[in-house]
Amino acid sequence: MSKDQNVIKANPTKSFFIDMLTRDIRLDRAIIDLADNCIDGAKNLKKSNQNYDGLEVDITLSKSQFRIWDNCGGFSLDVAKNYAFMFGRPNDPKAKFVDHSIGRFGVGMKRALFKMGKHFLIESRNAEDYFLIEINVDEWIKDEDDWMFSYLEHDDIPTEKRLLNGQDGTVITISDLYPTISDELCNREFQAKLSRELGLALSYSILKNLEIRINDQPINRTDISFLEKDGLKPLYIQKTISDVDVRIYAGVGSYSPSHAGWYVFCNDRMVLEADKSFTTGWKETKEDEGNIIKYHNDYAMFRGAIFFSAKDSSKLPMTTTKTGIDSDHPVFKSARPTMLTAMKQVINFLKKLEDKDEGESIINDSEKIEIMEIKDHVKNYSETFTFPTTKAQKEANKYVGISYKKDKAKVEKLKDFLGVSANGEVGSITFDYYCKMNEID
Amino acid sequence: MASYNIFNYHYRPAKSIERKLFIELLKELYGVNQNKDLGYIGLGSVFFADFKLIHKELGLSNLINIEMNEDDMLRFEFNKPFSCIKLKWGKTTDVLPNINWTTGKKILWLDYDQSLQPYMFEDIDTFFSEAPSESFFLLTCNYSFHRYLSENVYNEEKFKKDFEGICRLDVTKEELTKKNAPILVQEMIKDRIESNLSSRNAALSDEEKLEFHQLIFITYQDGAPMFTYGGYLLRKELARDFKKLQINKLPYVRSGEDFLNLQSPVVTTQELDAMNNFLPNYPSRFLSIKKITFIPEEERKKYLTTYRYYPNFVEIRD
Structure with a gap:
């Protein structure tokens, strides 16, 4: 029996990545994933330097296209080949991108691209490397065995597709948007929500002076x-x-x-x-x-x-x-x-x-x-919570209510016997009497 | 009313025996005067009986007493036997999370006088989430499920509702009976300890993983039926050294499902003296000594297992 006979092919299909993976994430979160890549770039660029002064991320949302531009260092061809564009993280990555990164699974960027549209342009410059990847999803999906993305380098990149102006950074442009995405991107409510989410998720980077804009509006950080x-x-x-x-x-x-x-x-x-x-x-x-x-x-x-x-x-x-x-x-x-x-x-x-x-x-x-x-810069906080004393403990914590129903005639009789007028008093006195008789204090 | 106003703890013989067994076990584990970083946390009541022993016998001076009745503050301050005891006010569930657990090993004795309640499991959570390796955990409570008894039948549904998320879903009426209750309580506590440790251990290396070694499982009845359960929390890498101590050979140590039922004999002081003359001894030999057969056999048996710890009470007249 040949070896191939007892084998079942379990390869993923391209449409699995395009149709399934993209369902698990909301549009705003997918966009934040792209912004995360900019932050990873900034971390790589500044390393020990805590401040992101001068670094910017610019997001443009419109009916016809989505664009995210940054000057956070871009990525090298090596990183692109061995890391950034691979579906999932290689077990032994040849190119280590950045320490303390946010990207973890090698799925964020691709998922965001495939979620939004059918045509992508990714332009990146990092020191000596300058390249442009152009993908047309309808074309790419045709050949199941070919998972390659081709790229152009330096002078081969047509001038009209250059958006980086010589700076190190990355620009991703997604066009041929899916209709629902296109509607969402120009919806004001969506834009406001995205601003808020970005401000919260990337609060720390904004604190370190990274400037993030959506359609030219700078995003303020929200903190707790x-x-x-x-x-x-x-x-x-x-x-x-x-x-x-x-x-x-x-x-x-x-x-x-x-x-x-x-x-x-x-x-x-x-x-x-x-x-x-x-x-x-x-x-x-x-x-x-x-x-x-x-x-x-x-x-x-x-x-x-x-x-x-x-x-x-x-x-x-x-x-x-x-x-x-x-x-x-x-x-x-x-x-x-x-x-x-x-x-x-x-x-x-x-x-x-x-x-x-x-x-x-x-x-x-x-x-x-x-x-x-x-x-x-942690102040001298202790491992235990320091709190002021409160007013006397809530009465409600100290006492509990008991409720029960008893024969009305008997309760009336007891009232006369005990010399009280309220039902509650009868309950309370008889309770105390039981405790006293049983020496329960 | 707190039980210190009902009993004087000193006159509860089984409780007194239990306390001494516990102290002896602690001496075996920790030695005496050797533990600057070891602290004791207890619910000492106004008698502070456990605190007195812990300080005198083990030499520990990092002692915390938890007391709920803040109204009795003056009384507690007055009765506090040593200056090294810190009084913390509030419920155990409130106070325990606020204790600084990182300062060293801890011995915790949750000596509740109530019957088993869900809040006690919160205290278990706090200890097993926070206590460092080589800490000791001990819990005492009333094990009777009398409150679930109506017309001579235990209402297991009511019990399961009260202990939802804590007990098994298939607890039966029989398990709530006085005979079986200690086993059920032990199982519930053990499960809770295990689930806490499994979370805590999730990311730890094998040597660092914490294990709980059950050492104490006692029942007794001075008045109410009481249950005491406890053991030693230890990093796995220390297990071998611990084994060398051969703690399991101590006569009162119980690491499985059998519990030690502490029963104190009802005998006179002269009878005690008479029996002491023949102790220590092998059980069969001791029980066949003719000179003391006038003491009921049942009482002699009880005395044999507890004589080293049996308290002697004398009324003093002045």
Whole structure:
């Protein structure tokens, strides 16, 4: 029997990548994935230099095309050949792109391209390398066995397709957009949402002076802030788990149900925002077991942030869409118990607050500290949450109500007997009598 | 009302025996006066009986007492036997997460007087999420499920509802009976410990992985039926050294599903003295000594297993 007879072909098809992979991600997230590549470029370019002064990312959205332009260093032909355009990350990458990167799976850029349209131009300049890749999806898909992308170099690149003006950087232009994408890109609501999401996900890079624009409008960063004053300070715990640096902050912020919860970052890219799901320790359904708390608006002042950082981004516990955490990832599993203990400290404090007013009085005169700003130069935070004393414990915590129904005539009789007029008093006195007789104090 | 107002802990013989067994075990594990980074966390009540022993016998001075009744603050401050005891106020579930667990090994004795409650599992979570290797965990509670008994039948559905996410889904009425309850409670605690450790160990190397070694599984009844369960938390790489200690050979150590049922004899002080004259001894030989057969056999048996720890109470008149 020949070897080939008992073999089943399991090769992926091109249409699998084009039609299936692109369904798993929302358009705004796909665009952020492209912006992530710019950030990785910036990280590569600046290395130890913390500041991104002068670096820009410019996104243009229109009915006919999508374009993202950056001057963040571009990528070399070597990286393009052995890394950036491969579907998935090679096991032993010949070209290592960048330490502490956000790109992890080798799927983000391709997925974004295929999601949006049928024609792409990718122009990149990095030192000596300057090249242009042009792909027409309808043509490319025809030959199942040929997975190559061809490119033009230097002088072969037609002048009308050059957009980089001699600077190191990358420009991606997607045209022949799918109709739904085209509609979405010029929808104002979508643009506003994208701005907000970009500002949040890339908050850290914007803080480091990277300028990001959408249709010429600069994007402001959004950060999460903790409140701090004498006697009220977030806790800070640092751990190293399997080469991943883990930093946990937990404390209080202003009263806001939509901002309460956990913020999770992987290599400074936010992957979960204000999360109140089982993943970060909140009880969602009755069946959820373990060390968890059900979210309630009494906890609307809770803020937690956890940063996973690693030189090798494949060690980070994020999902391919970077919109969540892989909750079965060993690093996350190991870090989660510490997160939950941290959360309990804050929640137990919030539970004791009488009401929203007491909560607000406690944060009076406090100072806002932006998490991204303290992250790199940690003040002397302790591993335990510092909180002020609250008013006397809620009466409701100390006492419980008991209700029961008893024969009306008998209760009336008892009222006369005890010399009281309210049903509640009868209940209370008979209860005390039972305790006294049984010497239960 | 807290149980310290019902019992004087010193006069509960089984409790007293348990305390001494525990201290002896701790001495075997940690030695005496050798542990600057070892701390004790307990629920000492106004008698602080465990704290007195821990400080005197082990030489530990990093001691934390957790007490809920903040109204009794003055009384606790007054009764605190040593200055090295820090009083922390609040429920265990509130206080334990706020303890700084990274400062060193911890011995925690959750000496609850209530029957098993879901909040106790939160305390288990905190300890097993945070405590470093070579820490000791001990939990005591009332193991009776009397509250689920109505008209002589246990209501397992009500129990399962109360312990949702904590107990198995197929708990039966029989498992709630007084005879079987200690096994069920042990299983629930053990499962919870395992699930905590499995998360915590997920990303750790084999040597760093933490294992729990059950050492104590005791029941006794001074008044209410009580259950005590505990053991040693240890990095895997230290398991071999631990084995060398041969802790399992100690007569009161229980690492499996059999529990030690502590029963203290009801005998007079003269009888105690008479029995002591023939101890230590092999059980069969001790039980056949003619000179003391007037003491009921049942009491002699109980005494044989507990005599080294049996408390002697004397009324003092002045």
